[in-house]
Amino acid sequence: MKKCIVIGGGLAGLTAAAYLADSGFLVEVIEASPKLGGRAYSFKDNQTGSIVDNGQHIMMGCYRETLKYFKLIGADENLIYQKRLKVNFLKENFQIFTLTTLPLPYPFNLLSALLRYNVLSISERVIFLKFFLKLPFVSLKSLQNLSVYDWLVRENQNKRIRKAFWEILAVGALNSNIKKASASSFAFILREIFLAGSKASTIIIPRLGLSETYCQDSVRFLASKGGKVTLLESIERFNIKDNRVTGLETSKRKITDFDFVISAVPNFSLEKILPEIDFTDRLKLNYSSIISIHLWLKDNFFKENFYGLIDSPVHWIFNHKDHITLVISDANELAEKSKDELFNLAVYELEKFTKIKKEKIISYKIIKEKRATFVPSNDIISFRPKSETKFKNLFLAGDWIDTGLPSTIESAVKSGRIASESVILSAKSK
Numbered sequence: 001m002k003k004c005i006v007i008g009g010g011l012a013g014l015t016a017a018a019y020l021a022d023s024g025f026l027v028e029v030i031e032a033s034p035k036l037g038g039r040a041y042s043f044k045d046n047q048t049g050s051i052v053d054n055g056q057h058i059m060m061g062c063y064r065e066t067l068k069y070f071k072l073i074g075a076d077e078n079l080i081y082q083k084r085l086k087v088n089f090l091k092e093n094f095q096i097f098t099l100t101t102l103p104l105p106y107p108f109n110l111l112s113a114l115l116r117y118n119v120l121s122i123s124e125r126v127i128f129l130k131f132f133l134k135l136p137f138v139s140l141k142s143l144q145n146l147s148v149y150d151w152l153v154r155e156n157q158n159k160r161i162r163k164a165f166w167e168i169l170a171v172g173a174l175n176s177n178i179k180k181a182s183a184s185s186f187a188f189i190l191r192e193i194f195l196a197g198s199k200a201s202t203i204i205i206p207r208l209g210l211s212e213t214y215c216q217d218s219v220r221f222l223a224s225k226g227g228k229v230t231l232l233e234s235i236e237r238f239n240i241k242d243n244r245v246t247g248l249e250t251s252k253r254k255i256t257d258f259d260f261v262i263s264a265v266p267n268f269s270l271e272k273i274l275p276e277i278d279f280t281d282r283l284k285l286n287y288s289s290i291i292s293i294h295l296w297l298k299d300n301f302f303k304e305n306f307y308g309l310i311d312s313p314v315h316w317i318f319n320h321k322d323h324i325t326l327v328i329s330d331a332n333e334l335a336e337k338s339k340d341e342l343f344n345l346a347v348y349e350l351e352k353f354t355k356i357k358k359e360k361i362i363s364y365k366i367i368k369e370k371r372a373t374f375v376p377s378n379d380i381i382s383f384r385p386k387s388e389t390k391f392k393n394l395f396l397a398g399d400w401i402d403t404g405l406p407s408t409i410e411s412a413v414k415s416g417r418i419a420s421e422s423v424i425l426s427a428k429s430k
């Protein structure tokens with residue numbers, strides 16, 4: 001039986017481990033921290049007893065790799081699926097504008113949603129619709145030197161259309177300023193979301209805290225296939241001989257009894273433990289922060305699971321019943337502010353958009369994830385590495401490798417699937 005060590009227990013590592021274990025490999029996942037999930041985890045807030053996510057994660061129907069992985073490990077029932085696309089957008093004083101499809105066949109249902117999005121004037125809706133009608137014919141290559149902003153302006157999407165839709169979608173999906181994010185990356189995901197049938201554009205949110213959503217099922221699945229997870233152990237050095245990894249030095253031991261290694265850690269972690277990997281000059285990733293402001297209210301009158309905010313530094317409000325979460329993406333500048341300043345910002349925006357006053361807030365918790373995702377700028381696209389490396393038995397996974405997708409759950413899971421397939425292929429070719 002071939003043995004594979006997977007370094008890192010985020011979604012990329014867990015996915016790679018599950019597919020390999022399912023194909024008969026003996027797998028051990030080694031995770032440095034005391035918990036699985038990497039950048040997508042939840043914990044119990046001691047003050048309130050609520051389960052809180054480090055940052056609200058949303059998925060979409062087009063997350064095919066993620067949904068397949070969740071099904072494999074038996075976690076697919078831990079998700080809330082929309083039957084059809086419905087997003088409520090808020091303007092000041094709790095004015096709600098809903099983007100929702102009529103029960104028509106695809107793509108007419110989608111067109112019906114766009115045409116009825118009445119925060120825009122009728123002429124703006126026509127311009128908005130024209131953008132979608134052109135989308136199937138856009139060449140990604142022709143967008144390679146454009147930012148999302150340049151592309152939207154070129155397609156006559158005026159400031160009001162950008163604020164009422166594009167900025168919320170693009171900043172949320174790419175976690176990046178639209179002037180920095182690559183138009184071709186955005187076009188790629190727009191096609192995944194809007195050109196792949198009705199389900200692809202629906203929104204999926206976890207029913208439970210993130211860790212409960214998939215971490216326990218991942219461990220259970222792995223154990224059922226003879227694999228295991230070791231926490232609180234970090235890989236500190238690789239031993240390399242003749243272009244092969246011959247040993248891994250961890251914080252606790254030296255491991256030599258393996259055939260393959262998958263690194264599923266972020267690139268900045270890999271550079272530290274394997275300087276010889278040497279793609280650093282070409283791959284300079286910049287990161288974007290995400291701030292999550294969890295608020296506990298005296299009474300929570302929100303009816304929907306989530307709301308997008310039009311023209312606000314707060315992009316989304318998620319309703320968890322016992323608390324709400326305000327999400328600020330592309331938040332590098334705001335992440336420098338103190339927690340008091342961020343709380344005051346949240347209070348101001350909440351009152352402006354929902355009329356909820358400060359006195360109604362019982363408790364709050366602010367989480368700043370400074371390196372939440374990398375910026376999908378034009379200059380990095382062609383330098384994202386493949387799973388294969390110059391070391392014959394070492395493969396890469398992680399949301400940052402060349403999956404074609406921005407830094408998301410779907411990219412992490414896809415990278416894990418790709419790395420597992422590379423290992424299986426390499427084992428067969430021996």
Ligand SMILES: Cc1cc2nc3c(=O)[nH]c(=O)nc-3n(C[C@H](O)[C@H](O)[C@H](O)COP(=O)(O)OP(=O)(O)OC[C@H]3O[C@@H](n4cnc5c(N)ncnc54)[C@H](O)[C@@H]3O)c2cc1C
Binds near residue numbers: 011036054292369412
């Ligand atoms: C606040 C926030 C909100 C987000 N929202 C969304 C969203 O709504 N939708 C979406 O699709 N995506 C979202 N993302 C992005 C998504 O979380 C990530 O893209 C994804 O989780 C990355 O997974 P990964 O496995 O590639 O890396 P990671 O999750 O970073 O996992 C890497 C793991 O490797 C471990 N590790 C590092 N070094 C070592 C070592 N030397 N030895 C052993 N272990 C090591 C780390 O501890 C970590 O557990 C969000 C991210 C954040 C932070």
